[in-house]
Amino acid sequence: xxxxxxxxxxxxxxxxxxxxxxxxxxxxxxxxxxxxxxxxxxxxxxxxxxxxxxxxxxxxxxxxxxxxxxxxxxxxxxxxxxxxxxxxxxxxxxxxxxxxxxxxxxxxxxxxxxxxxxxxxxxxxxxxxxxxxxxxxxxxxxxxxxxxxxxxxxxxxxxxxxxxxxxxxxxxxxxxxxxxxxxxxxxxxxxxxxxxxxxxxxxxxxxxxxxxxxxxxxxxxxxxxxxxxxxxxxxxxxxxxxxxxxxxxxxxxxxxxxxxxxxxxxxxxxxxxxxxxxxxxxxxxxxxxxxxxxxxxxxxxxxxxxxxxx
Amino acid sequence: xxxxxxxxxxxxxxxxxxxxxxxxxxxxxxxxxxxxxxxxxxxxxxxxxxxxxxxxxxxxxxxxxxxxxxxxxxxxxxxxxxxxxxxxxxxxxxxxxxxxxxxxxxxxxxxxxxxxxxxxxxxxxxxxxxxxxxxxxxxxxxxxxxxxxxxxxxxxxxxxxxxxxxxxxxxxxxxxxxxxxxxxxxxxxxxxxxxxxxxxxxxxxxxxxxxxxxxxxxxxxxxxxxxxxxxxxxxxxxxxxxxxxxxxxxxxxxxxxxxxxxxxxxxxxxxxxxxxxxxxxxxxxxxxxxxxxxxxxxxxxxxxxxxxxxxxxxxxxxxxxxxxxxxxxxxxxxxxxxxxxxxxxxxxxxxxxxxxxxxxxxxxxxxxxxxxxxxxxxxxxxxxxxxxxxxxxxxxxxxxxxxxxxxxxxxxxxxxxx
Ligand SMILES: Nc1ncnc2c1ncn2[C@@H]1O[C@H](COP(=O)(O)OP(=O)(O)OP(=O)(O)O)[C@@H](O)[C@H]1O
Ligand SMILES: [Mg+2]
Numbered sequence: 001x002x003x004x005x006x007x008x009x010x011x012x013x014x015x016x017x018x019x020x021x022x023x024x025x026x027x028x029x030x031x032x033x034x035x036x037x038x039x040x041x042x043x044x045x046x047x048x049x050x051x052x053x054x055x056x057x058x059x060x061x062x063x064x065x066x067x068x069x070x071x072x073x074x075x076x077x078x079x080x081x082x083x084x085x086x087x088x089x090x091x092x093x094x095x096x097x098x099x100x101x102x103x104x105x106x107x108x109x110x111x112x113x114x115x116x117x118x119x120x121x122x123x124x125x126x127x128x129x130x131x132x133x134x135x136x137x138x139x140x141x142x143x144x145x146x147x148x149x150x151x152x153x154x155x156x157x158x159x160x161x162x163x164x165x166x167x168x169x170x171x172x173x174x175x176x177x178x179x180x181x182x183x184x185x186x187x188x189x190x191x192x193x194x195x196x197x198x199x200x201x202x203x204x205x206x207x208x209x210x211x212x213x214x215x216x217x218x219x220x221x222x223x224x225x226x227x228x229x230x231x232x233x234x235x236x237x238x239x240x241x242x243x244x245x246x247x248x249x250x251x252x253x254x255x256x257x258x259x260x261x262x263x264x265x266x267x268x269x270x271x272x273x274x275x276x277x278x279x280x281x282x283x284x285x286x287x288x289x290x291x292x293x294x295x296x297x298x299x300x301x302x303x304x305x306x307x308x309x310x
Numbered sequence: 311x312x313x314x315x316x317x318x319x320x321x322x323x324x325x326x327x328x329x330x331x332x333x334x335x336x337x338x339x340x341x342x343x344x345x346x347x348x349x350x351x352x353x354x355x356x357x358x359x360x361x362x363x364x365x366x367x368x369x370x371x372x373x374x375x376x377x378x379x380x381x382x383x384x385x386x387x388x389x390x391x392x393x394x395x396x397x398x399x400x401x402x403x404x405x406x407x408x409x410x411x412x413x414x415x416x417x418x419x420x421x422x423x424x425x426x427x428x429x430x431x432x433x434x435x436x437x438x439x440x441x442x443x444x445x446x447x448x449x450x451x452x453x454x455x456x457x458x459x460x461x462x463x464x465x466x467x468x469x470x471x472x473x474x475x476x477x478x479x480x481x482x483x484x485x486x487x488x489x490x491x492x493x494x495x496x497x498x499x500x501x502x503x504x505x506x507x508x509x510x511x512x513x514x515x516x517x518x519x520x521x522x523x524x525x526x527x528x529x530x531x532x533x534x535x536x537x538x539x540x541x542x543x544x545x546x547x548x549x550x551x552x553x554x555x556x557x558x559x560x561x562x563x564x565x566x567x568x569x570x571x572x573x574x575x576x577x578x579x580x581x582x583x584x585x586x587x588x589x590x591x592x593x594x595x596x597x598x599x600x601x602x603x604x605x606x607x608x609x610x611x612x613x614x615x616x617x618x619x620x621x622x623x624x625x626x627x628x629x630x631x632x633x634x635x636x637x638x639x640x641x642x643x644x645x646x647x648x649x650x651x652x653x654x655x656x657x658x659x660x661x662x663x664x665x666x667x668x669x670x671x672x673x674x675x676x677x678x679x680x681x682x683x684x685x686x687x688x689x690x691x692x693x694x695x696x697x698x699x700x701x702x703x704x705x706x707x708x709x710x711x712x713x714x715x716x717x718x719x720x721x722x723x724x725x726x727x728x
Contacts, residue, residue: 050563051727073567084560088325100314101568
């Protein structure tokens with residue numbers, strides 16, 4: 001098990017990570033969800049012993065790794081947020097280079113390179129220079145390099161940022177399979193809540209350097225169990241209508257875009273008469289009406305008053 | 311693992327055409343341009359290919375001859391034949407003839423007669439390799455010495471100490487002249503002197519031949535070596551900026567995570583730079599060998615000097631990498647490649663022989679890696695031995711040690727990740 005205890009990183013400009021605590025057990029997939037600048041990458045850099053924390057500790061099997069990072073590095077694979085590859089080397093050369101850094105024996109390395117190329121679906125293109133790869137292919141190789149030495153724990157920092165949906169699906173499947181087949185524990189960082197929702201057993205939600213919620217998907221969504229999200233579609237939308245809606249005390253987190261209004265209400269609250277009379281008063285035509293399950297996005301909105309992505 | 315780091319570095323460099331252009335194509339192009347376009351200029355008036363001698367004569371030769379004859383009349387009869395002999399063996403004329411009428415010497419040496427009034431000016435100027443100053447009554451004294459057993463006269467020779475090669479040529483000429491002049495004396499004492507024997511050319515030409523085989527520095531040789539030592543510097547900047555790219559793209563994170571110690575990483579930078587620098591120099595020298603017919607006798611000494619220079623370049627690459635990592639920017643290697651290389655090249659004599667400007671300049675030049683190596687290569691081109699290379703070797707070794715120590719001191723803990 002890896003644990004972080006009161007992990008903190010203070011920079012001159014401010015505190016990037018503020019006394020956070022979390023853990024990951026072997027074989028789990030844990031999500032670290034947070035908007036840009038939440039402190040996810042800083043957390044990962046401290047967790048993987050690359051930068052020293054201002055305060056707090058990182059424990060592997062209850063032993064601090066700050067003085068002796070080697071024991072953790074041995075069992076750790078890290079997929080950085082950046083494409084950390086040599087563009088002027090081929091995929092195979094990149095894999096061989098990093099494999100050699102891990103002092104893997106020749107035949108073992110050869111096998112692992114084949115296996116990894118297959119896992120990331122780049123067998124056909126393994127002899128192409130990486131600089132000629134598409135963004136998605138680079139992302140996949142970026143992951144592959146971290147898998148070579150068969151780490152027990154894999155940390156992935158936004159591995160799907162800026163790529164096409166196909167590559168994204170491929171990566172999500174790879175991660176899932178890796179966890180199922182090799183029992184690799186994975187810390188999956190993202191600001192896409194669908195990904196985290198799809199992959200992770202447990203989730204930590206991070207904002208402004210702090211963990212603001214944690215638990216299983218169900219537990220986190222239960223934060224909103226007392227509320228429902230309602231989405232209505234209207235015609236003849238007007239600002240007056242919106243202003244009147246905002247004045248209603250039982251509605252909160254009102255979001256609107258042209259013709260669509262979303263808000264949350266307490267469960268069991270009968271708000272329909274009010275909504276209908278407002279529509280009539282402003283001559284707004286109600287077209288559809290939907291009660292939605294809360295998403296992690298909603299939870300984030302509820303907790304911070306801001307959207308996860310903008 | 312260490313091997314992988316080095317292989318990677320070599321592959322990366324060989325695969326970047328723009329770097330290869332700077333490291334190989336530019337120096338070859340410049341050797342061509344400089345030795346053909348600037349070559350004639352250089353051969354025309356610099357100390358390396360032509361020896362400039364100033365001849366300053368005090369007093370009037372004819373008047374002295376006249377005075378001598380007036381005096382000698384009292385001791386023995388002066389026949390017309392003897393008069394002819396006397397005017398035929400005037401020492402200054404003899405020296406001039408020795409140099410100017412000898413085909414091989416003419417190519418090497420140029421004599422300028424300088425009037426008495428300008429002697430101080432001449433001495434302060436550096437354009438002459440040697441100044442021969444003939445004193446007031448030299449001719450008169452010389453004739454008295456020859457015919458009347460008078461005092462042996464002497465003249466002064468000032469050699470420009472900054473120019474060893476030319477100074478040694480002048481020395482040879484003077485020795486030869488003195489030999490002639492003693493010979494004349496012996497011959498005349500034995501009554502064997504006759505006009506036909508005054509200038510025995512064979513001996514002179516044989517002396518000059520030995521000078522020539524010592525190795526003449528042509529502009530091709532000069533620019534081959536000066537460009538090689540200048541462009542080898544760029545490797546340090548290139549490697550250092552590539553290594554910073556590894557930090558910038560987080561590849562260095564991966565290297566650390568693979569439990570590679572920063573010292574190992576920095577050492578790999580040094581070793582791969584040494585290999586690449588050697589490779590570059592070998593390619594340039596091979597090219598010079600086939601295209602410019604430059605020969606490399608004492609190959610072992612060339613190799614030694616190149617290896618030392620390459621090591622120093624490795625040290626520079628390491629220092630620049632450390633600075634880049636420390637300040638988290640590629641500015642150290644950029645400043646080096648864009649400005650410092652040019653300054654070092656200037657001081658080290660890659661553009662022109664700056665050391666001839668003053669001994670101080672020569673000293674500074676010897677403390678640049680390229681200057682020390684260039685000086686060494688030029689010595690080697692003139693067939694010197696290991697001991698002549700000692701100052702160059704010492705300077706390079708000191709630079710090497712200083713740079714390596716500095717690099718390891720400057721490299722930040724954890725590579726400066728924060
Ligand atoms: N080396 C540093 N020096 C100063 N401030 C830093 C440094 N690294 C990160 N920060 C600051 O710390 C905060 C957290 O950054 P971090 O990169 O950890 O966020 P993140 O959650 O990974 O965001 P993103 O989704 O954009 O990757 C940001 O405000 C950032 O500006
Ligand atoms: Mg990040």
